[in-house]
Amino acid sequence: MLFNTINFGWFFLLLALLFFMLPQRHRWLFLLFCNLLYYFCFKAEYLVLLLIAIGVSYLCGLGMAREKKRRFWLVLGLTVNIGILVFFKYFNFLSHSLMDLGGTLGHPVTLPLLTWILPVGISFYTFTASGYLIDVYRRKVEAERHAGYYAAFISFFPSIVSGPIERAGNLLPQLRRQGEFDGARAAAGMRLMLWGFFKKLVVADRLAIYVNAVFGNPDPHSGATLLVGSFFFTFQIYCDFSGYTDIAIGVARILGFDLMRNFNRPYFSRSISEFWRRWHISLSSWFRDYLYIPLGGSRVSVPRIYLNLFIVFFVSGMWHGANWTFLVWGGLHGLYAVSSRFSQTGRDRIAAALHVPAVVRRGWAIAVTFLLVNFAWVYFRASDLATANKIMLKIFSADYSRLFIPAMDQFIYSLVAIALLLAVDLLQERRSLAAWLDARPLPLRWAVYGAVCLLILLMGIFNGSQFIYAQF
């Protein structure tokens, strides 16, 4: 039951009505039931896995609260959570890699392979639970004693499939004290959902048509086509993922919950480090708090900082998927981050010596960051490493003789969709459109919302396609 299906619309409508009709003290129970029902609808068997992750991390949290063997409970909880993730996500990858290695070394081996589909949202809920355990261990939050609240926190349906990866300190208190229905909050939530649907249906799924055609069979395509395909994917993944996040945050807001921000117009970043402060914020802040800082963060020697940065991005690549392409993608971002930090002083000196105006410098930095991110996305999207390398070689081969355009009108829709997105994001860089809209009279607000609805009906792709990050 994906957000972009009518079935979800029915589910959420019924849920919201019943949720606010119930007395506040019983809402958590109803919410928990809906969370589990929502997850059950994807694949019933994987509910067991979710319940194990919830149960183990809940008990380990309680174990730490008893002040004895705190480290033991932490290690046990993390081992089970990360173990579930590693087993289900990386088992086949490790088996394949070992078999390939054996073959290369002249000792072919046959290892078992799992035939199961990756459980939906496994990377997200295991990280949410792991973050909770570490926070309890660090005494940043108290262990949750109410099993129902805790289960509702981990299985919270708006964020379980693709995040944001919530922190216990943010969401658990909200589950305990639920307020009355707030019309203004509900309207803001619906507005966010509408923009999320625009990004997913009008931009991401539209661009996906071209991207799938090009990346699915890159051999006959020219460098120009592959470059356009990579640009389209750059916007597709942004709109797909941030569209999901907007809908998730909007859904939660209607129900009275505030989820953390996950995107902040990342393609206007002026450096890779800024990009990661604007892209998938809940994951990058998770890695910052639970990996980078424990490794020493920036309070160590310069070479160690570089190593720490590289480790974090490499692990981030691993988190995304069990494929060498994701490792290279993470590694590339690691290299970008290290080289950006390494060259920062030199670049500043050159710019100062050349008296480069600030606006030119800013534009240049945004363009370079965008291109670096764009090239890394090629590895993220390609089916395997060889294909990604082939695509990159073609892009840099200067074969720009012909551009594949299967249908001109569809191609124009894609460009219009990107232009609309950039226009809105650019305006948002200067001022909050939400605040601007809130200050406008009702007829104007409704006209804007209505226009977006009609645009979605006219330009959206309504095939109920999967969200990209749901596979992680």
Added chain:
Amino acid sequence: MAASLFTRSSRIGRFLGKLALFIVLLIAADFTLGKVIDHFFRKTLYGENWSKENWLLSRPCEVVCFGSSRTFRHYIPAVMQDSLGMTVFNAGANGQYIFYAYALEQLMLERYTPKVIILDLLPNFVTQAESAEEELGRMSAMAPYADHPVVAELLTGGQFNEKIKLRSRLYRYNSRLLSLASNYFNTPGATDNGFVAIGKTRFRALHGFADDLDKNPAPVYDPRRIAVLKAFIASARARGARVVLAFSPTVQPLSPKVEQILAWYDQFARETNTAFIKITSAAYPQFYDQSLYSDLIHMNEPGGRAYTPIFVSELKKVLARNTIP
């Protein structure tokens, strides 16, 4: 439930009231804008894709060719008209199968009955070579005609959620505005009674029959598609039109799987007493010539000019016989 909500909380009631008003206004805007687009759409008569249905429905013809992109590229109405002495329209459409042909036929038969209906068969008119979602996606070209019950049924596959989507007038023109504008300003003569010569003359080995791309070694027949094919023939006959099935050549020899499906069509034609003009490259080896094609299964204009006269001569023989309905 809504009533109890109103009594429980006036805040929720106020919010739902405003939301309901917004939805009513949205529906009104959708209906009005949809009607405006509808008005312009009905006036479009030309264009390679999508608008040709309006020509067929507004200008009665004596012979109509239905089918896929192969029909679209292989049957030249001007050549047929000269030879048959009857008005001919090519209603074949890119990326369309039997559902589209049946829907368009139903719309046409409501308005007039041609003397002869030709249906150029694709192997997968009767096989399961794609998903139900793909089938629905293909049919979206007929969305502007969703008020017709048969079209609506084919468009939605009977699914409740699909029916809801089609309640929107604008959704019926989803992703079509640019082609609508282009077709609206297209001039007479942009098509030759539905036929457009394929633009590319260079051969591209990109396309093949969906059944040959499908991994199943043997054809899997689709009862729903077969039922629609039968209904296509039956409804034409009920109105007094003669139905002729056809199969046009391909550049390569047919695969065993496609041969098997053609044998099924032979049997089907016998059982339903329908004429079947099968012009394969095996029987007419001149059609193995690659210069007559733009890809594996689509002829270019020289191909169409080579094929149409042969087809017409066979059609004349069929029409001369009075035993076949």
